[in-house]
Amino acid sequence: MSKNKKEEIKVHNISNTRLFQLIDGEEKMVGNTKDVMKSWDILSKGNNYHTIGIIGCQSSGKSTILNLLFGTNFPVMDETQGLNQTTQGIWMGKSESSDTLVLDVEGTDSSERGEDHIKFERKSSLFCLAIAEILIVNLWETDIGRYDAANYGLLKTVFEVNLELFTTEQSRTLICFLVRDFTGTVEFPLLKKKILDNINLIWDQIQKPEQFKDSKIEQFFDLQFFNLVHKILQPKKFNKGVKQIKDFFLDKNNTFYLFKPEYHRQIPSDGLPDYLQNIWDTILTNKALDIPTQKEMLSLFRCDEIKNECFKEFETLLLERIVEPLQKDKILPELGRLMNKLFNEIIEEYKIPANRYVQEVSKQKQEELEEKMNEELFKQFTYQMKNVCKNFFKKFQKKFEKEFKDNEISLEFAKKINQLKMVIYEEFGNISNDSLLPNSSWDIEQFTLELENLIDNYIHEQKNQALKRIKKKLYDDYVNRITPELDNLLGFIENQIQFKVKGLFTSMTKYTIFEFEKYLKGMEATEEQMNDTINQFYEKAKQVVIDKFKENARFIGIHMKERFDEKFKYGENHTPRDFTIVSDLPQLFETATNEGINLLNLLKSIYLPKSLMNPEGRNNNLNLDEEEEVIENEENELEKEAEEDEEHVIIDDKEYEIQIKLYKKDIEMSYREAMSIQQSN
Numbered sequence: 001m002s003k004n005k006k007e008e009i010k011v012h013n014i015s016n017t018r019l020f021q022l023i024d025g026e027e028k029m030v031g032n033t034k035d036v037m038k039s040w041d042i043l044s045k046g047n048n049y050h051t052i053g054i055i056g057c058q059s060s061g062k063s064t065i066l067n068l069l070f071g072t073n074f075p076v077m078d079e080t081q082g083l084n085q086t087t088q089g090i091w092m093g094k095s096e097s098s099d100t101l102v103l104d105v106e107g108t109d110s111s112e113r114g115e116d117h118i119k120f121e122r123k124s125s126l127f128c129l130a131i132a133e134i135l136i137v138n139l140w141e142t143d144i145g146r147y148d149a150a151n152y153g154l155l156k157t158v159f160e161v162n163l164e165l166f167t168t169e170q171s172r173t174l175i176c177f178l179v180r181d182f183t184g185t186v187e188f189p190l191l192k193k194k195i196l197d198n199i200n201l202i203w204d205q206i207q208k209p210e211q212f213k214d215s216k217i218e219q220f221f222d223l224q225f226f227n228l229v230h231k232i233l234q235p236k237k238f239n240k241g242v243k244q245i246k247d248f249f250l251d252k253n254n255t256f257y258l259f260k261p262e263y264h265r266q267i268p269s270d271g272l273p274d275y276l277q278n279i280w281d282t283i284l285t286n287k288a289l290d291i292p293t294q295k296e297m298l299s300l301f302r303c304d305e306i307k308n309e310c311f312k313e314f315e316t317l318l319l320e321r322i323v324e325p326l327q328k329d330k331i332l333p334e335l336g337r338l339m340n341k342l343f344n345e346i347i348e349e350y351k352i353p354a355n356r357y358v359q360e361v362s363k364q365k366q367e368e369l370e371e372k373m374n375e376e377l378f379k380q381f382t383y384q385m386k387n388v389c390k391n392f393f394k395k396f397q398k399k400f401e402k403e404f405k406d407n408e409i410s411l412e413f414a415k416k417i418n419q420l421k422m423v424i425y426e427e428f429g430n431i432s433n434d435s436l437l438p439n440s441s442w443d444i445e446q447f448t449l450e451l452e453n454l455i456d457n458y459i460h461e462q463k464n465q466a467l468k469r470i471k472k473k474l475y476d477d478y479v480n481r482i483t484p485e486l487d488n489l490l491g492f493i494e495n496q497i498q499f500k501v502k503g504l505f506t507s508m509t510k511y512t513i514f515e516f517e518k519y520l521k522g523m524e525a526t527e528e529q530m531n532d533t534i535n536q537f538y539e540k541a542k543q544v545v546i547d548k549f550k551e552n553a554r555f556i557g558i559h560m561k562e563r564f565d566e567k568f569k570y571g572e573n574h575t576p577r578d579f580t581i582v583s584d585l586p587q588l589f590e591t592a593t594n595e596g597i598n599l600l601n602l603l604k605s606i607y608l609p610k611s612l613m614n615p616e617g618r619n620n621n622l623n624l625d626e627e628e629e630v631i632e633n634e635e636n637e638l639e640k641e642a643e644e645d646e647e648h649v650i651i652d653d654k655e656y657e658i659q660i661k662l663y664k665k666d667i668e669m670s671y672r673e674a675m676s677i678q679q680s681n
């Protein structure tokens with residue numbers, strides 16, 4: 001048989017008897033109160049349960065009447081055994097037909113116990129008063145008026161104890177005087193008066209704390225009086241009386257229903273087992289029994305337990321509803337709503353039992369629970385947001401690749417990127433906000449920054465690559481446009497070549513720079529980037545011209561000779577010269593020689609504007625409205641800029657000397673030939 005089954009049977013037996021010994025004869029709390037109350041189905045009742053206790057002399061029929069009124073089964077003294085004590089310690093029973101807990105206490109005149117007995121009486125009275133809403137004082141008619149009877153001593157204890165217990169929080173208790181073996185010899189109203197007189201006498205005599213010095217008994221207790229005839233002698237009448245009193249306790253609709261709300265101790269039933277234990281421990285250690293503090297301690301203990309139970313439940317549901325789906329799908333579009341639902345569910349679950357306890361305490365524990373859940377939920381939120389960032393970055397990359405397919409160069413690079421970003425950030429904002437736990441202090445800033453960072457780095461990289469492509473394209477265009485023009489100029493070199501090259505170079509670079517500006521503006525390049533890019537280009541653009549001239553200079557000897565020949569060997573209309581009719585050959589030779597040297601001089605250096613494209617000039621160019629004006633002013637500008645022209649040596653001095661020497665050698669032959677033709681004539 002499993003352990004559980006065994007326990008089940010044990011509890012079942014207890015619930016059958018609806019009886020259990022709470023505190024034994026050794027003043028020890030015995031048994032598992034929680035299990036018993038659970039089997040009685042009391043734990044879930046909140047404040048919807050009642051408590052009642054009884055005091056009175058040994059063998060005065062207390063257990064008997066409790067059993068008759070509440071259907072409990074407290075042990076009753078067997079008539080054959082005489083006056084032996086039956087009920088040891090404190091017993092608890094459950095009413096047969098209602099959620100009423102009944103406390104039955106050991107008799108009060110036990111001769112065996114002596115001093116200890118008085119102490120136990122005080123302890124059990126404290127215990128009953130801390131719990132019971134109604135206290136039945138069971139007494140014989142014959143004892144009424146006997147001030148020294150055990151009952152009155154007991155009452156004295158009850159009153160004193162009550163003042164000890166409830167000094168700060170006013171809680172009323174109902175005392176029901178139940179007169180047994182009522183004969184009717186003395187009218188009941190008269191008996192009532194006698195009891196009251198005695199009570200007032202006791203009240204006057206007890207030691208009262210300063211603040212209650214002049215208090216009346218009614219301030220603390222409601223009093224009720226009942227009687228019952230002799231059980232054996234008048235059984236019928238006795239039973240009728242029992243039935244009547246039973247209704248006062250059990251029938252909520254009875255006009256004299258006795259369990260009034262103000263008597264309730266307001267200990268939620270699920271906290272009752274701990275409360276009983278606490279109270280008894282405090283009583284045993286002889287500490288002052290401060291009920292409000294006890295209640296607070298209980299609240300602290302129970303609310304903490306409820307909090308932990310709720311958190312466990314939360315963890316299970318979190319795993320099931322959020323953690324696992326999130327691991328699988330990476331992003332839950334309605335994470336915020338899911339979290340909120342779970343959060344509220346758990347808080348509701350907490351509130352139902354916890355709100356029955358001291359408000360401040362239950363609130364404090366609720367806040368702790370909220371904080372713990374918040375922490376766990378935030379972890380999931382962070383996990384999701386990391387995925388959201390990754391996801392949206394990928395989305396952005398895809399959109400970017402689609403927009404700039406085949407590395408297409410766009411004049412609206414930045415504009416298009418900004419549009420893509422706007423779409424992405426709006427969507428990102430929506431899903432991020434839907435991921436937040438409502439009413440929390442969380443925000444998405446950190447993750448927005450994270451995404452921005454990813455995207456901005458990516459754009460930066462893409463921009464650099466696009467810039468490289470633009471640089472290459474515009475440079476190639478420039479080279480393609482200027483090369484044939486330069487070839488043209490160098491094909492037949494005129495005296496104005498310097499001026500023409502400069503003009504060509506200026507207009508071509510201006511055009512390209514204007515293109516650069518358009519693209520870079522479209523890219524939202526910085527001023528610095530703009531200057532750097534254009535300056536780089538400008539230097540390269542100069543180099544193209546210089547290189548072309550240098551390439552040309554490699555054949556300078558041939559060109560010089562051609563120039564010479566043209567002048568020397570050919571006459572007007574390109575006809576070969578007849579040297580026989582040349583009158584001044586040395587003069588002709590000198591003129592022709594100078595033609596070649598002139599060419600060498602023309603190509604020795606070229607002069608290009610050092611920094612034609614200063615930023616101000618560029619800005620002017622950008623202003624399309626003023627374009628005409630710019631062209632008009634171009635000549636003036638050229639003049640102005642001439643001062644800043646930079647010399648680029650194509651043929652250095654050494655090379656110049658070599659070329660002259662070679663040239664002279666080369667043309668010497670022509671002179672000699674011409675002379676020999678003349679002489680042969």
Ligand code: GDP
Binds near residue numbers: 061062075077181232
């Ligand atoms: P307890 O010690 O106060 O719990 O008393 P019990 O309920 O055990 O009863 C003690 C004895 O009194 C038993 O023998 C009962 O049968 C008897 N008894 C019960 N009720 C009455 C009653 O109303 N009148 C009289 N005279 N005896 C009673």
Ligand code: MG
Binds near residue numbers: 062064077
């Ligand atoms: Mg008894």
